[in-house]
Amino acid sequence: MPGFELFGEAEKSQVQDVLDSGVLMRYGFDGMRNGHWKAKELEKAIAERMQTKYAQVLSSGTAALTVALQAAGIGAGDEVIMPTFTFVASFESILAIGAIPVLVDIDDTLTLDPLAVEQAITPKTKVVMPVHMCGSMADLAALKAICTRHNLLLLEDACQAIGGTYEGRPLGSYGDLGCFSFDFVKTITCGEGGALITNNEAYYKNADHYSDHGHDHVGSDRGAETHPFLGYNFRISELNAAVGCAQVQRLDEFIAIQKEHYSIFRYALTGIKGVTFRRVPKGGVENYSFLNFFLPTEELARKVHAKLNEVGVDACFYWYDNNWHYYRKWQHLTNLKTLGRFPQEIINGLPNYSTADFSRSDVWMGRTISSLVKLSWTKEEVEKRAQQMAQVITDVLRDI
Numbered sequence: 001m002p003g004f005e006l007f008g009e010a011e012k013s014q015v016q017d018v019l020d021s022g023v024l025m026r027y028g029f030d031g032m033r034n035g036h037w038k039a040k041e042l043e044k045a046i047a048e049r050m051q052t053k054y055a056q057v058l059s060s061g062t063a064a065l066t067v068a069l070q071a072a073g074i075g076a077g078d079e080v081i082m083p084t085f086t087f088v089a090s091f092e093s094i095l096a097i098g099a100i101p102v103l104v105d106i107d108d109t110l111t112l113d114p115l116a117v118e119q120a121i122t123p124k125t126k127v128v129m130p131v132h133m134c135g136s137m138a139d140l141a142a143l144k145a146i147c148t149r150h151n152l153l154l155l156e157d158a159c160q161a162i163g164g165t166y167e168g169r170p171l172g173s174y175g176d177l178g179c180f181s182f183d184f185v186k187t188i189t190c191g192e193g194g195a196l197i198t199n200n201e202a203y204y205k206n207a208d209h210y211s212d213h214g215h216d217h218v219g220s221d222r223g224a225e226t227h228p229f230l231g232y233n234f235r236i237s238e239l240n241a242a243v244g245c246a247q248v249q250r251l252d253e254f255i256a257i258q259k260e261h262y263s264i265f266r267y268a269l270t271g272i273k274g275v276t277f278r279r280v281p282k283g284g285v286e287n288y289s290f291l292n293f294f295l296p297t298e299e300l301a302r303k304v305h306a307k308l309n310e311v312g313v314d315a316c317f318y319w320y321d322n323n324w325h326y327y328r329k330w331q332h333l334t335n336l337k338t339l340g341r342f343p344q345e346i347i348n349g350l351p352n353y354s355t356a357d358f359s360r361s362d363v364w365m366g367r368t369i370s371s372l373v374k375l376s377w378t379k380e381e382v383e384k385r386a387q388q389m390a391q392v393i394t395d396v397l398r399d400i
């Protein structure tokens with residue numbers, strides 16, 4: 001997955017442009033910048049590639065989620081439905097605006113189960129936030145139908161699946177708003193960075209102003225600009241955006257490499273009795289950043305994972321035990337461990353997660369292993385890895 005593996009001349013040359021002018025900020029200083037507007041250029045490239053009217057580049061993926069929620073008018077006490085399997089950024093962005101993260105079970109897509117989503121809707125629900133984890137997507141048609149029926153927003157977290165598609169449309173562009181991360185380990189990187197995309201002009205304008213202290217960005221004198229509403233600073237720097245300008249041009253090249261490697265792993269594991277693959281919803285195409293597969297039981301998944309580590313097959317994840325990506329280890333959320341006192345709306349509204357039953361998620365997560373698909377592996381390395389994975393799994397499953 002990580003774009004940093006293929007950092008090269010194009011990235012350096014983009015950064016050099018910024019260093020040559022010395023304008024490290026995305027707004028203002030028009031005369032000094034030699035025509036370089038890296039953040040704006042990146043926004044244009046992202047909107048074009050993702051086939052949306054608007055893109056707003058931000059300081060991180062977490063910032064993108066936070067700004068997307070604010071831009072759509074979500075606030076204190078509103079409920080946002082999110083999956084039990086995701087990165088902690090999902091609930092961080094929801095809590096940051098005083099809203100309530102409502103955790104909901106996943107199914108064999110490893111993302112939101114539409115039936116469980118429908119059951120979790122209350123009069124306070126405002127947003128459904130599917131997270132397209134590990135390269136593949138949620139059942140977006142089913143989720144959109146639910147959102148339409150209940151008048152809810154669909155906000156796609158496509159941070160781990162950039163470049164994948166659903167019904168022929170880029171992931172992130174199907175919902176009302178979509179978010180990407182360009183942190184150091186994502187498919188394309190800015191070092192740190194993120195973006196939101198939308199076709200809704202009001203949301204875009206809100207995002208543009210909100211992420212820069214409420215600046216309305218009218219005219220060319222920053223000091224004279226007005227502030228129609230309160231904002232914050234979620235700006236990206238020109239240096240980071242410059243890296244993104246080079247990386248976004250390489251997205252399709254990266255995905256082609258991932259697909260090639262993924263296909264070799266998939267072929268090697270197909271047909272091993274007891275191995276099944278994560279379901280990709282009808283109409284979906286992965287971005288191939290991970291190969292995700294199920295073993296018959298939790299015990300066997302643990303055995304296979306341990307054995308893979310033992311023989312040196314690195315970058316295989318057993319998310320069920322992971323501190324950052326699965327609800328079981330989110331005790332800081334469960335116990336609401338905060339530095340200062342949180343808004344009363346959150347304290348009152350947060351479900352009691354210490355007694356919640358997510359056994360329907362456990363059934364899938366406990367049996368899942370995810371193999372990262374790296375860009376820098378040689379064909380020989382990929383083939384050796386595929387063969388080792390197949391061997392380990394076959395050995396473990398032989399006795400069942």
Ligand SMILES: *Cc1c(COP(=O)(O)O)cnc(C)c1O
Pocket residue numbers: 059060061062063086087089090131133157159160181182183193194
């Ligand atoms: C990486 C990631 C984020 C957050 O992105 P940052 O740029 O690291 O803040 C959000 N959601 C998911 C699913 C991610 O993988």
